[in-house]
Amino acid sequence: MSNSTDTPAPNRSSMVFLGLTVLTFLAASAAPTPLYRIYQENMHFSAATLTLIFGVYALSLLTALLTVGSLSDYLGRKPVIFCALILDMLAMGLFLSADSVAWLIAARLLQGFATGMATSALGAAMLDNDRQQGPLINSISPLVGMACGAFGTSVLVEFAPQPLHLAYWVLLGLLAAQAVYVWRLPESVSPQPGVLGSLRPSLHIPSQARAAMWQVLPVNVAVWAMGGFYLALVPSLIRAATGSNSFLVGGAMVAVLTLSGALAIFSMRNQSATRVLTLGSSLLVVGVSTIMLAVHSGNLGLFFFGSLVAGSGFGTGFLGSIRSVVPLALPHERAGLMSAFYILSYLAFCLPVLLVGSLTRIFGLVRTADGFSVVLIVLALGALLSVFLRRAASPCKA
Template identity: 45%
Template sequence: MLAASSAPTPLYGLYQSAWHFSPLTLTVVFSAYALALLAALLSAGTLSDHVGRRPVLAGALLAEAAAMLVFATARDVPALIAARVLQGLATGVATSAAGAALLDVEDPRRPGRAAAVNGIAPVAGMAVGVLAATALARYAPAPTHTVYVLLFLLFAAQAAVLPRTPETARRHPGAWRSLRPAIALAPASRPVMALAAPGIVAAWALGGFYSSLGPSLARLIAPHAPQVTGGLVFFTLTAAAGLAGYTA
């Protein structure tokens, strides 16, 4: 999911060349994804606790596959925004359910591993996604289609295999009530969160800046460089973040 979220980054330059839209419009496209992701996390973050992990993940995978089809057939900016909104919703729902599932299967003899994976996987996934999409954009035919077709096939395969995996959560009533947007934080964690929140917000804001405007910045600094250079800029950022999280 997170690899797919960064896949459009090296393609933004191709979209801009074909459709002639401004960096401000590109920021709107990225913001659509970020806002949809936030809405999904706030509203559906605990849904898998009530209906199970597999149904939530299956729905998210199918929605993500649909988003890939919208990307692959996009002909203008509104279609690109629609694809990013759908992708943001699917990613937010999936990451919360997948993170909870990792905690469900954590080995009690090795505590903390699930939390470490939950912290490293997002940035590592974005690094892998942007690198793969950059390579495909550079060498594959029809890059604004090939990337998304391959991702569509991947998500469809995952959705097909998911029913064979064990369910790790028991169903509980209150699924509809859980969709009310809410933020819950244990009292003991609040002082630490208050200290860490500014740094977390700044780090993800920097990532969002390079994910959306990295290609435009790269072309401004090096106008004769290949259009996919912006993808490598974001890869450097996310790969370093994943390595830092792993070594820490």
């Protein structure tokens, strides 16, 4: 089966474009985070409704991954990326018009589907370009994107006019430019039959990658669950714990988490997957513990430090997971495997947050966050134990 076209070999400019496009999609996904407080004040909804608005994004993204996640293996990368860009542009239009919870849910549903469609196609395209650097850029771009979206929107809300609109106009312009440029990329996969069959919901995990996928699952669940918690509830948690009303503080904490994750990924890029996973699990335990000490002491400085450590655990845990799994796929299996990887990741991203949102009605935000943190620490410790057991079984591979 041939999957390469006769177009010129992909080059550095293609990788830059693909990385920036992933960054834009994830920036758009994080942009509403600093705005949730304004939406709550204007529309008078609860923390549970907030987590629902957050959760429908991830559930829609999962639907896309389950149905169109491997579509670019059959149609080619460029048309799938283009369609995802158009859908995300429409989502920005819905955000610009949003004046009720129903509009926000509709915008997040469309945005989630667009991001899910793009994620596997862009990730596979990066691997087509470079199997060595592809996983690295695939790991860094989403984290940098979330930081840009959360902190950039916070800055615009604090200092610029039209706080509920300007960020979406900026993102709309970026997405439109990328939709035009994507057709200049060389196509790395030739069309093949089986398009309709690929739309049946399924997990496309190649047999040679299955063992690695399940081995990294505990740490991957922990880091993505923490990421979901940060994007949905950390600005509200900071306000409840410290009394801070600054939009910049909540956005800055999300940026600290994601940028420290990106820096950790870059710093550990040449280390073995086993070492990266060990470090990621350890840092996650320390970081989450520090964050909860900060919440109970009301100390923003300690919160900042805990976010820095936890973010480093986020990045290294994510890098170790993706490097352990994704390079095992053959070219025509890459989009499907990327889809399966992100399905499991986004389940961890959204389902715990939806549960937390429901529990806040009963126990309050701080006590619920305590319980959530304990679960994250147990998962990270379990992942650490799993790494040690594998190292003991295969010392030559450590």
